[in-house]
Every structure is written in C-alpha cells, then in structure tokens.
Amino acid sequence: MPFVTLREVLADAERGKYAVGAFNTNNMEIVQAIVEAAQEERAPVILQASQGALKYAGIRYITAMVRAAVETSTVPIVLHLDHGTSFEQTMLCLKHGFSSVMFDGSKYSLQENIAATRKVVDVAHAMGASVEGELGKIGGTEDDITVDERDALMTDPDEAVQFVTETKVDAFAVAIGTAHGTYKGEPKLDFDRLKTIDERVETAIVLHGASGVPAESIKKAISLGVRKINIDTELRQAFTRGVQDVVQNKPGEYDPRKILGPAKEEMKAIIKEKMRLFGCSGKV
Ligand SMILES: O=C(CO)COP(=O)(O)O
Ligand SMILES: O=C[C@H](O)COP(=O)(O)O
Ligand SMILES: [Zn+2]
C-alpha cells in the first residue's frame, strides 16, 4: 500500500471520533516496531521524523526504511516530517517521498507564521501531500517557566481560527499545556481552551508531547477533538529499558540483535497500548 496523507487518516478519525498515533522514528528497529504494532492492531499509523532523526539517520535512510515497511503493510501509513524548520526542509522531505510535513512556525509572529505555513501548504497540496501547522508554543518539560508564562504561550482561539482559515493546513498543533519530554508532576491540560478551539476550528487537532500524559487526560482530549497524538519520549524509554534489561541480566551478550530485538519488543508493547488508548486499533 502506498503512503497516505494526514487528510485520509484524520478524516476517518474524525468520523470515528478517535485519534491516530504519530510515533517518532530514528532507526530500523523503531520503524519495525511501529509498523508491526500497527499491523497487529489493524491501526492506521503516522511515522514521523524529527530534526534529530534527520540528523541521526539522514533523510535517505528514513525514507528507505519506511518505504520498505510500507511495501508489505496492509494498513495506511503516513510518512511525516515532525517540526519542520524551513520551507526548504519541507520541500526536501516531499522530494524524497514524505507524504506529509509539519511546518513549525510557532516561533514567528502570527502574520509571519501564517505566511510561511501558507507557502508550504500551497506547494505541498499541489504535490498531493498534507501539512501540519502549529500555533502557540509547545515547549520542553525542561523549559523553566512559570504557570503564567506557560499560559501566555498557549494557543489563542481567535488566532487559531485565523491561522487555519488563512493557511488551509490539514492538521493543527495546539499548545494546551503539554510539553516535549518527561513531566516532573502531572501535566495540567487546559481542556476549556481545547473545547473552545475545537468548536471554532474544523481542522483536525494535534496533541504534541503526549508521552507521560495520563490515560484519562488523553481520553478527554480525544473526546474534545484531538485526532493526532505524538509520542516519542515513551518509545525512547521503552527502547532503553529493553537494552538495559539485556545488558544487566546477560552481561556476556555481545550480539546486537539479541540486545536490540528485546528493545524493539518493549517499544511494540507501548505502541500497541497507545493505539488501544487512542481508539485507532481495529479501524482498518
Ligand atoms: O510531540 C512530540 C513529537 O513532536 C513527542 O513528544 P513526547 O516526546 O513528549 O512524546
Ligand atoms: O519534537 C521533538 C521530538 O520528540 C524529538 O526531537 P529530536 O529527535 O530532534 O530530539
Ligand atoms: Zn513547536
């Protein structure tokens, strides 16, 4: 099955009132874990490559690995750029075969973010690809900011309407209190803000920084319109747990396959659990 775009999988998710998991990939074992999990769960899935992934594996390896997975898969797969930083980078990804890109213009002013995102959308749509935009700032959990500062960085509902209308993005990443990385306490999500945005915006809403967000909050976010959920940190933790387990319990083990194989299985278990939580299991 060829790659599909966010448009197809998120339209189905909207009809079925569930969310599709978007998992970050950096190497072969992660690609296999995500695609095998999707296959076994009969779930649509989004594989995404971050700035770090492009630096670590390179765009050629990422596309080649995900293509290899797609050749034998029977579930819809989106290959998506996560937090794209420039027009040029989004175009390079499309040229290499990504079916979807995120342009993260959240560091710009509203007007500049709209203009830059719109430019990506124009070309991506002409090429049949989809685009995710971001408004408000989804920081890192390590960012040392106060609650008031965090509030000020959250997505403004009026600006959200203007942003999606003028950019025509296919997916819309919001800042409602989640952050990338591990949370110190329990993350506090601004559900009222999410509800207001969802009532006023028809575009599918994306939740970043979903690792470590309790299941109940995830379910509530989905009930309030979230249709794409990004998970990276919990996959990294699962991978590392798998590696540590072998290294500690079988100190003589020197076959990389016997170290990375269990790490892959740890990731698969987490991915399947997320797919069931997101409601996308059994949908294809
Ligand atoms: O939002 C993400 C990728 O864009 C992932 O966030 P986490 O690493 O917190 O899961
Ligand atoms: O959005 C951030 C992702 O979790 C990963 O970022 P990185 O691979 O560039 O470290
Ligand atoms: Zn961002």
Ligand SMILES: [Zn+2]
């Ligand atoms: Zn993110």
